[in-house]
Amino acid sequence: MALNTNFDEILEFPCFQTFKVMGVADPSLSEVVISCLQQHAPGDYSPSIKQSSKGNYHSLSVRVKVTSKVHMETIYTEISSLELVRFVL
Template sequence: MTTEKTTLLEFPCEFPLKIMGKQAEEFAQTITQVVQQFAPDFDPDTMEMRPSSTGKYMGLTCTINATSQVQLDDLYRALTSHPMVSVVL
């Protein structure tokens, strides 16, 4: 019996993360720092930013070079527990 988790992804792969939070001046910079802790080669110049129609929220798309499921799981945990983040997809 194997205890390995199965994943549909083949690593390494390009993996987009969609992060939403309340509009704040330092939101993108803070998220970049969190992402780079787990994906040091992430280029912040590739980050896509979209404000909500009301301007109250900001949506970011960060595409990283994912190397393992563990890396993605750890990054998701760090982002979802961050006080500036509302949702991570």
């Protein structure tokens, strides 16, 4: 699925992009997201994790080197499709 973004107009690739991932407060959320990232942008990731005030959700911030608009959109789409993930920014 092609996303209609203008990342190529506002960013110079390759660059680092921080993906913020909000998902269910499940112990495996971080592992699932990192596993997905390893498939599309192999690297050494150590996301910062914050818990929501009620403890139902976790927010992960992870910095990823992206090489193109398509690469960035693919990562966004793949992470968004994970069962435990609710939003990706």
